[in-house]
Amino acid sequence: MGYDVPEGVDIRGRYDTEFSKILTRDALQFVTDLQREFRNHIKYAMECRREAKMRYNNGGLPGFDPATKYIREGEWVCAPVPAAVADRRVEITGPVERKMVINALNSGAKVFMADFEDALSPSWENLMRGHVNLRDAVNRTITFHDQARNKLYKLNDQTAKLFVRPRGWHLPEAHIFIDGEPATGCLVDFGLYFFHNYANFRKVQGQGFGPFFYLPKMEHSREARIWNNVFGRAERWAGIERGSIRATVLIETLPAVFQMNEILYELRDHSVGLNCGRWDYIFSYVKTFQGHPDRLLPDRVQVGMAQHLLRSYSDLLIHTCHKRGVHAMGGMAAQIPIRDDPAANEAALELVRKDKLREVKAGHDGTWAAHPGLIPACMEVFTNNMVNAPNQIHSMKRQDASELIEEDLLQSPRGVRTMEGLRLNTRVGIQYLAAWLTGAGSVPLYNLMEDAATAEISRVQNWQWLKYGVELDGDGLGVKVNLDLFGRVVEEEMARIEREVGKDKFNKGMYKEACKLFTRQCTAPVLDDFLTLDAYNNIVMYHPIESSRL
Ligand SMILES: CC(=O)SCCNC(=O)CCNC(=O)[C@H](O)C(C)(C)COP(=O)(O)OP(=O)(O)OC[C@H]1O[C@@H](n2cnc3c(N)ncnc32)[C@H](O)[C@@H]1OP(=O)(O)O
Ligand SMILES: O=CC(=O)O
Numbered sequence: 383m384g385y386d387v388p389e390g391v392d393i394r395g396r397y398d399t400e401f402s403k404i405l406t407r408d409a410l411q412f413v414t415d416l417q418r419e420f421r422n423h424i425k426y427a428m429e430c431r432r433e434a435k436m437r438y439n440n441g442g443l444p445g446f447d448p449a450t451k452y453i454r455e456g457e458w459v460c461a462p463v464p465a466a467v468a469d470r471r472v473e474i475t476g477p478v479e480r481k482m483v484i485n486a487l488n489s490g491a492k493v494f495m496a497d498f499e500d501a502l503s504p505s506w507e508n509l510m511r512g513h514v515n516l517r518d519a520v521n522r523t524i525t526f527h528d529q530a531r532n533k534l535y536k537l538n539d540q541t542a543k544l545f546v547r548p549r550g551w552h553l554p555e556a557h558i559f560i561d562g563e564p565a566t567g568c569l570v571d572f573g574l575y576f577f578h579n580y581a582n583f584r585k586v587q588g589q590g591f592g593p594f595f596y597l598p599k600m601e602h603s604r605e606a607r608i609w610n611n612v613f614g615r616a617e618r619w620a621g622i623e624r625g626s627i628r629a630t631v632l633i634e635t636l637p638a639v640f641q642m643n644e645i646l647y648e649l650r651d652h653s654v655g656l657n658c659g660r661w662d663y664i665f666s667y668v669k670t671f672q673g674h675p676d677r678l679l680p681d682r683v684q685v686g687m688a689q690h691l692l693r694s695y696s697d698l699l700i701h702t703c704h705k706r707g708v709h710a711m712g713g714m715a716a717q718i719p720i721r722d723d724p725a726a727n728e729a730a731l732e733l734v735r736k737d738k739l740r741e742v743k744a745g746h747d748g749t750w751a752a753h754p755g756l757i758p759a760c761m762e763v764f765t766n767n768m769v770n771a772p773n774q775i776h777s778m779k780r781q782d783a784s785e786l787i788e789e790d791l792l793q794s795p796r797g798v799r800t801m802e803g804l805r806l807n808t809r810v811g812i813q814y815l816a817a818w819l820t821g822a823g824s825v826p827l828y829n830l831m832e833d834a835a836t837a838e839i840s841r842v843q844n845w846q847w848l849k850y851g852v853e854l855d856g857d858g859l860g861v862k863v864n865l866d867l868f869g870r871v872v873e874e875e876m877a878r879i880e881r882e883v884g885k886d887k888f889n890k891g892m893y894k895e896a897c898k899l900f901t902r903q904c905t906a907p908v909l910d911d912f913l914t915l916d917a918y919n920n921i922v923m924y925h926p927i928e929s930s931r932l
């Protein structure tokens with residue numbers, strides 16, 4: 383049995399009758415047309431990223447582009463926000479896993495962002511099941527039977543509005559070849575979801591609008607232009623009004639903070655705002671400044687939103703979005719509920735409340751929650767602090783933030799580096815990768831949510847400290863990070879992981895493979911652009927099963 387594919391398409395992933403209802407000939411033709419129309423634009427955009435990287439590596443700094451001053455200073459606004467998504471005060475996020483999709487839609491949040499990105503390990507199985515789950519969710523037929531607990535999950539009458547986050551531009555989909563090349567991951571994610579769901583979504587969820595998307599990891603407005611053209615093409619194909627599709631762009635790379643007006647301008651017919659993707663943003667700070675030894679990060683735990691550069695980024699995002707008439711969404715606090723320790727749980731909740739209070743008072747229109755248990759606290763803070771309106775677009779202009787300059791957005795985070803910081807990065811990075819390699823893209827580690835973005839911080843921070851042989855100044859012992867020290871840390875942290883998870887789980891899991899990958903990346907002479915690009919080779923599974931390297 384095989385998939386019925388159009389000319390030029392080769393499906394290398396496992397055949398499954400459920401998957402074949404997603405991978406129909408017409409759906410594949412739709413994805414193929416997108417791939418053929420946009421692949422050269424994407425390649426060009428990726429080439430521009432490489433050129434920008436070279437400029438930064440040679441000492442250049444990202445900044446506002448003089449050529450687009452007219453856009454930043456122009457008086458224009460985005461298309462009005464659709465009523466269906468005017469109120470987004472709390473959004474839950476999570477991978478497109480069946481039970482979690484139901485739980486998230488039922489969670490009481492206003493929006494559920496179903497994630498093919500930071501929270502998903504993009505194995506063929508996860509990806510295809512994810513599309514089945516989203517189709518069933520939009521059709522409202524989704525159910526899940528937990529056999530161990532004999533519990534049936536189904537949708538409540540009232541559910542969150544669905545947004546979908548496709549992968550970033552950089553990730554290929556190696557199980558689908560088009561004209562001899564792996565398809566672009568995000569065009570597969572967008573194309574299959576749009577094809578199967580746009581009509582129903584607009585009826586049952588979007589009040590005539592939709593579908594809705596979150597767009598990750600862009601570095602420049604030219605990448606937003608590609609998305610805008612993809613949306614336009616999809617709308618024309620479907621015969622629906624221009625501006626039906628709406629998207630929120632995550633500002634989660636350092637270069638993109640200087641492009642917020644330009645990104646909104648490109649997407650002005652399709653925008654519902656910007657979001658502070660703080661974790662990838664911190665990762666991007668290290669990546670952008672990989673050639674700048676004067677901009678080293680302190681311990682990961684010290685790089686919080688109170689740091690001047692992160693506060694400035696959030697303030698400027700709010701000002702920019704509200705000037706252009708769209709939502710300025712906050713981000714994710716990493717704390718999650720701690721089940722077996724009420725005092726620690728309350729302390730974690732208090733940190734989340736504090737973070738949300740900062741966001742709402744700064745003018746954000748909503749925020750992210752990683753877990754259903756956090757939604758009441760987030761909702762309460764936003765509801766109590768927003769003045770009787772579904773959002774703060776018209777009430778919190780943050781004119782003061784228009785004064786922010788490049789130095790504010792680039793200021794190095796303050797703090798110290800410690801041996802515990804190096805150890806924690808290593809322990810977390812390896813455990814996250816071990817989970818990712820076995821299909822889990824978001825995991826709880828040491829009572830925090832870890833996903834691809836947070837793990838990237840651990841990786842690049844270790845790389846940076848090794849590359850520049852930094853002193854662990856917070857310990858006051860004059861110890862410098864070098865390969866010997868790191869080797870010992872890896873060994874000791876692996877032993878600690880084994881003790882913590884138990885011998886059995888350790889031996890059955892992918893910890894050793896993860897350790898090899900993580901160590902290689904931390905010690906690479908040249909920084910890999912993405913942890914998951916290299917790791918992806920390990921989860922590509924062709925059918926019939928054979929070794930598969932991209
Ligand atoms: C940087 C960024 O990009 S942030 C966005 C991407 N990251 C994410 O989306 C992370 C989403 N969150 C999660 O994946 C999970 O909450 C984790 C991994 C952090 C914690 O997971 P766990 O420890 O397994 O959660 P826990 O055991 O407390 O779950 C309790 C219940 O809540 C549900 N749940 C937990 N998180 C979520 C979620 N985000 N969405 C829906 N349901 C959830 C579980 O399915 C479980 O349901 P059940 O009681 O019916 O079995
Ligand atoms: O995607 C969100 C982030 O913080 O990264």
Ligand SMILES: [Mg+2]
Nearest residue numbers: 500659662835
């Ligand atoms: Mg992110």
